[in-house]
Amino acid sequence: MKNNENLSTGPAVQRDGFRSVLGAFTATLGSAVGLGNIWKFPYLTGVNGGAAFVFAYLICVAVVGLPLLVAEHVIGRRMRLNAVHAYENVVPNERAWSLIGFAGVLAAVLIMAFYTDIAGWVFAYVAKSVAAFATGSGPLTKESFASLAGGSLEPLAWQAGVIALVTVVIAAGVSRGIEKVTKFLMPVLLGLLILCDIRALSLPGAFKGVSFLFAPDFSKITGGVILAALGLSFFKLSLGMGTMTTYGSYLPDGTRIVPNATRVALADTVVSLLAGLAVFPAVFAFGFEPSAGPSLLFISVPMIFSKMPLGGLFTSLFFILAAIAAVGAMISLIEVPTAWMSEKGRIKRPVAAVISGAVMLLLGVLATLSQGPILSNVKIFGKNFFDVFDFASSNVLLPIGGVAIAIVAGWRLARKEFIAELDKGYGKTPWYSKTIYAFIKFVAPVLIVVILLNSLGLLKL
Numbered sequence: 001m002k003n004n005e006n007l008s009t010g011p012a013v014q015r016d017g018f019r020s021v022l023g024a025f026t027a028t029l030g031s032a033v034g035l036g037n038i039w040k041f042p043y044l045t046g047v048n049g050g051a052a053f054v055f056a057y058l059i060c061v062a063v064v065g066l067p068l069l070v071a072e073h074v075i076g077r078r079m080r081l082n083a084v085h086a087y088e089n090v091v092p093n094e095r096a097w098s099l100i101g102f103a104g105v106l107a108a109v110l111i112m113a114f115y116t117d118i119a120g121w122v123f124a125y126v127a128k129s130v131a132a133f134a135t136g137s138g139p140l141t142k143e144s145f146a147s148l149a150g151g152s153l154e155p156l157a158w159q160a161g162v163i164a165l166v167t168v169v170i171a172a173g174v175s176r177g178i179e180k181v182t183k184f185l186m187p188v189l190l191g192l193l194i195l196c197d198i199r200a201l202s203l204p205g206a207f208k209g210v211s212f213l214f215a216p217d218f219s220k221i222t223g224g225v226i227l228a229a230l231g232l233s234f235f236k237l238s239l240g241m242g243t244m245t246t247y248g249s250y251l252p253d254g255t256r257i258v259p260n261a262t263r264v265a266l267a268d269t270v271v272s273l274l275a276g277l278a279v280f281p282a283v284f285a286f287g288f289e290p291s292a293g294p295s296l297l298f299i300s301v302p303m304i305f306s307k308m309p310l311g312g313l314f315t316s317l318f319f320i321l322a323a324i325a326a327v328g329a330m331i332s333l334i335e336v337p338t339a340w341m342s343e344k345g346r347i348k349r350p351v352a353a354v355i356s357g358a359v360m361l362l363l364g365v366l367a368t369l370s371q372g373p374i375l376s377n378v379k380i381f382g383k384n385f386f387d388v389f390d391f392a393s394s395n396v397l398l399p400i401g402g403v404a405i406a407i408v409a410g411w412r413l414a415r416k417e418f419i420a421e422l423d424k425g426y427g428k429t430p431w432y433s434k435t436i437y438a439f440i441k442f443v444a445p446v447l448i449v450v451i452l453l454n455s456l457g458l459l460k461l
């Protein structure tokens, strides 16, 4: 207990954090909302048969994602420390849980390595689509995407620019940096997305896309579909590697963790659905292939919008909002190693941010070059660097981290202490505290073990 006593009187008092309950909400949402909504959700929905996948995804968010988000916030706020030190001290005499934090730092670096590659493409598409609109030249084509993604200098320059941008924001601090930027970006994102939706929904034949998204054909639900949905719910809510623990450590005591997390999960899901509503009506109206895969966003969106009046403008808006979403998510990824290094005491926050950004860029170069001629032949277990980073983080580190976090929260931390932190700011225990605790303790770990075993090929569903 010694550690915890130190924490409540020690550096925690002066520690930077979110200043307001609203700011805490938008910052958390800013981490959740990202390329996962705009790029991954539509592509996985298209590949996995539409509404049936959406249905499975909604259930996964409710029964695994939300409980785990609550668990991370409780541990973070209780410890008021970065992920590594929070897990090192959360269970007295069991310092080995700090491995969750170290795995999280590693996962953050690996995710950033490929995430910034895609984010770089998004930023490049902002520039290209605005230029195309301004000069009145034709829409961005499949070929222009292939030459960007398969290039070397161009995607690397965009990637380096993106990393530099988020490093500067993160160096500025928690309340001045993260809170301020996300409070402004979230409403802008929502506004732009709704604008794109109105455009897409007013197309003739838009209804087919709407029913693809919302009218489930339950016969399409297979084990694989459920597992894809579960994995997405993890990635979407930034779970399993300490991002949400770190953000939990910045939550004001006045934040009611369960309602806040519920609002974040709901709003994040709404953003995904709005992104789907922008993409699919147009896909069907113009007869594109919904199961195009990861390239859906980059190849289809410009083509889709190009056939409409003011299409160039809408293409630009779409990529601008994808860029906005990506920035908030990347900020939360780079925050994990930055908070850890700067709270060790010897490294100042801006320096820690620059070191994090530099390491991410180093691995990011490998991810980006592995898409082009230079490194495409280098394979590890048959995968190029980009795919290895994606697989090792999303399919291995996040699920293992998620199970470990559920075990710490549900089995190693005293129930009384967990519930006390959860109920801070209420006065009394609301009914849902116990329900969510049961989900953290039993439902979430079992389901996550199932995805983990399946993604490693050890269990066939």
Ligand code: TRP
Pocket: 031, 032, 033, 034, 035, 036, 037, 111, 234, 235, 236, 237, 238, 239, 240, 241, 243, 329, 330, 332, 333, 398
């Ligand atoms: N949730 C973000 C998205 O959907 C990505 C992200 C940010 C993330 N932080 C994370 C994913 C931590 C996993 C873990 O784009």
